[in-house]
Amino acid sequence: MAISYDYPNKEAIDAMGILTKYDKDHGEESGWARSVIDKIQNDISSHTNPRTGMSTWDRGDYSKEELAVYDWYKSDVIEKDHWDKLVENYQGEHKPEDVHYKEAPPSYTPPKDSDFKAPETSTYTGGDNNPNNEMAISTEAIDHLIKQIDTHIVTGEHDGILLKVAKELEGKHMKPGGFAKAEIMRQKIDGVNGQDAGLRGDAIGLLGTLHAALFEIREGLSNMKEEYKKAEDFNAMTSEQLAKTLEDAWSEINALGNYGKTSGTNTGGANTA
Numbered sequence: 001m002a003i004s005y006d007y008p009n010k011e012a013i014d015a016m017g018i019l020t021k022y023d024k025d026h027g028e029e030s031g032w033a034r035s036v037i038d039k040i041q042n043d044i045s046s047h048t049n050p051r052t053g054m055s056t057w058d059r060g061d062y063s064k065e066e067l068a069v070y071d072w073y074k075s076d077v078i079e080k081d082h083w084d085k086l087v088e089n090y091q092g093e094h095k096p097e098d099v100h101y102k103e104a105p106p107s108y109t110p111p112k113d114s115d116f117k118a119p120e121t122s123t124y125t126g127g128d129n130n131p132n133n134e135m136a137i138s139t140e141a142i143d144h145l146i147k148q149i150d151t152h153i154v155t156g157e158h159d160g161i162l163l164k165v166a167k168e169l170e171g172k173h174m175k176p177g178g179f180a181k182a183e184i185m186r187q188k189i190d191g192v193n194g195q196d197a198g199l200r201g202d203a204i205g206l207l208g209t210l211h212a213a214l215f216e217i218r219e220g221l222s223n224m225k226e227e228y229k230k231a232e233d234f235n236a237m238t239s240e241q242l243a244k245t246l247e248d249a250w251s252e253i254n255a256l257g258n259y260g261k262t263s264g265t266n267t268g269g270a271n272t273a
Contacts, residue, residue: 004258005087006205007197008078016090018077022069036066037073142225149218157215166207169200206259213252220246 019033047057174186191198
């Protein structure tokens with residue numbers, strides 16, 4: 001299974017070599033930072049009441065070096081803005097792996113009792129900038145699609161219906177069950193540790209990546225429209241230019257293949273990165 005870089009998780013952190021670099025920079029043995037972080041996270045989990053959220057974890061049980069690496073990890077690694085920057089730098093130096101689909105996934109039909117209502121859209125009926133049908137691509141049609149994305153799905157790089165749903169999911173956590181099967185179900189949905197985000201985390205990552213893909217499509221279409229406007233003849237844009245213009249969009253679309261592969265697990269400890 002491909003590694004997801006959309007949220008902090010052990011596989012991504014290890015692949016990027018973040019903790020290995022910390023060990024080297026601070027003169028520690030390889031694996032020291034990971035062992036300290038795991039120990040503290042397990043300690044916090046075992047000293048936290050799952051019902052009240054109250055913790056009796058004592059920082060005094062650790063040395064200043066151990067607390068330093070844990071505090072750095074929380075603020076400079078798994079904090080969202082820092083994580084996004086780390087991933088951006090890493091992926092800028094490493095070409096993401098290609099994703100090949102064996103078959104298209106089945107379409108999703110919302111349940112009948114769902115409160116979700118699909119946004120109303122309009123159909124493009126043609127414009128007046130191509131009266132003689134000389135142009136294979138109509139810039140008005142492209143502009144229409146851009147407006148549909150802007151109005152109904154992606155209202156900004158960091159705002160839109162998909163991110164709003166992801167935000168709601170982030171705030172939903174299943175409480176521990178009182179019997180074994182309920183706890184197994186909770187672990188499958190919420191995950192059990194940083195390596196397993198569970199079905200909820202997988203859905204959040206998918207929504208975020210889908211938003212990013214649609215945003216990049218919107219940006220690519222906008223750039224493509226401008227290229228056509230600058231072309232000397234109607235159909236001057238080459239396939240290579242088109243591929244380059246939509247390069248970021250294809251990258252995000254390929255990343256969608258990283259999702260929908262988890263079924264959750266039922267072993268492990270706290271749901272932490």
